[in-house]
Amino acid sequence: MKLPKAVLALADGSTFSGISIGASGGANGEIVFNTSMTGYQEILTDPSYAKQIVTLTYPHIGNTGINSEDVESEKIWSSGLVIKDLPICTSNWRKEEDLSKFLYSKGTVAISNIDTRRLTKLIREKGAQSAAIIAGENASKNKAISLAKEFKGLSGLDLAKEVTTKQSYEWKEGEWRKEETKKRFKVVALDFGIKKNILRILYQRGCEVIVLPAKSDLKEILELNPSGIFLSNGPGDPEPCNYAIDTIKKLMDISIPIFGICLGHQLLSLALGGKTEKMKFGHHGGNHPVKDVNSNKVFITSQNHGFTVSEDSLPQEVEITHRSLFDGTIQGIRHSKQPFFGFQGHPEASPGPQDINYLFGNFIKDMESFIA
Template sequence: MTTAHEAVLVLEDGRTFRGESYGALGETFGEAVFATAMTGYQETFTDPSYHRQVIVMTAPHIGNTGVNSTDMESQRIWAAGVVVRDPAVRPSNWRSQGDLGEALREAGVVGISGIDTRALTRHLRDRGAMRVGIFSGEAARADTDELRQRVVDTPPMTGAALAAEVSTTEPYVVSPPDGRPARFRVAALDLGVKGMTPTLLAERGIEVHVLPSTTTFEQIAALEPDGVFFSNGPGDPASAEHEVELLRQVLEAKIPFFGICFGNQLLARALGLDTYKLTFGHRGINQPVLDRTTGKVEVTSHNHGFAVRWPEGVPTDQPADTPYGPVRCSHVALNDDVVEGLQCEDVPAFSVQYHPEAAAGPHDAEYLFDRFVQHLSSYQNQHDENEHDEHNEHEQNGRGPGAQA
């Protein structure tokens, strides 16, 4: 086991915690957020939505089950930094292929251990998510006021456009498994997509074309998709002007749309609704959400620091008017009444704020992928009926294949 070095965590408001280094030595900056989960730390750290965030794990023991290649949600660790109380001395699990501390070190991710994460979490809960720096080794010996100033000089999450930094640079295709023929083709905009998402779509007979965040509507239309999907991702939805304009073109074309997390916020903005920054966000598992469509309560996994602002004066159980027709708040968080889903009435579009693909949580919300398939099927049937009606109209007007010249 590698020898730990002195480390210090400095928040932008001056609160300081001293502990030991964990992961790589050096310094890192980001937004301090806390994640409430006892399991799934590897899925959390490799989620691109955590880009430029320093994750405080509320569970005291982290690293017990090690790391493995299967639980990676992307090709790398995206967390800007990791904060734990008691890292595991050694991993113990039949699936383990390595030690978490070593994995963080190899990835160059700076962390800190041995601090009172409960006190830090309570501080963030009361004061809100804020900028933070972790300094270890020689960097930890600098003057605290100087370190705090360096934290304050870093950019805040509000206004940050980060999707392009985590998106794929080249399109790729995920096909249905076992050589099964595809029932549908979906254009999936990668805003920080987790690997499980296109996998779950492909398992339902969808040929998933994963596209860069800079993709244009013309490029999407050239694929002749049966539907469009917007993934989760980091950053402020108010900064995603290209993605919002792209989504408006999708809505105008009435192509079925499904969005999760960041995609939910972008659907809101495309419809003309506003978004805002939550005090400390929803991150972690076991978060109850009411699906108003079924009346069922789902236990869900979350990672979002921004949320949809429902129009003032309109109850969340009533539809709101938009340029694309009425939209309903289809899901609501039971802890704080945050809007957790949208369902359009005049265009085939819906979205949720949480993660139905999350391997770190239960599978209560996986049905949403089936709901998307139902939307695709309805759209395809309607399209076929319209073509059939047009063909019959041409026949009746003497313009069919058998018409006399």
């Protein structure tokens, strides 16, 4: 059987020809590479990957198929997927469908049978750039290059308002195979692109969790009488999210515990007076070493971000708590006098290691002190 063709093009004119393993059509976005060996299902359904074409550097992707329990949201947010090889057979007792059918059913374009090592090296040397995949019989290099150039990048793009929930809701699911815990705290989670596993962990640690849309104001939040505020992960540039930054500033005025991760960490930093900047190719993967500055311990973490907090911009009362051992960039901050802290990576993993999930425990301790 002849498989449909596909073309990947970068805005600089680089092209890769392969075969289509997803839906027909075209899509563009910023191309990034992710070094995770597995967890492709969680990556594709993570809202943080909106407007990004994900290249997975591990050569064999799709081995374990897809199941309905491991999704991090109800849709694929990534603009497209790039892999080296899609195995003919999948093998996992939890498998419900294969990766190709999943991509097709969600309308996501994807390309395989290309040299992902060459592509990764290109991204690493030239930086993340706009790209496009065109899949189907009408795929051509010229069309793909034109489509890639139409995407103007993530800088200045507020994507949180596009991926956030439209309605508030209460989350009532804990981690697998763990007993129900008594709920001692009420956490309001502002959804800038939140993942399900974050909510599971908060719920499992004794939190009643209410998820609110990204543009919720102070009045809506305080009416719920929260013990703490969680600022979620999410896609895009944090600086255009003025609505969120203003709300966070007002929340800080009442000294309520605040914990932000990923985009939430960046928004917290902006509310504290810092600035953010675009990275060359970002951090994307499940094997990023991060040092806890206070303990000197090193933790392997899951990461997905293309922006970082500018160190020189932080006010004196903000302490740096974690640093990347890849490039020294800021990975964590904490206010020296108030219960506000953030972490750049993903302590909830999914996929990836859970070394750093003690941060959820730190949030619990802050809330214990707040309600005492």
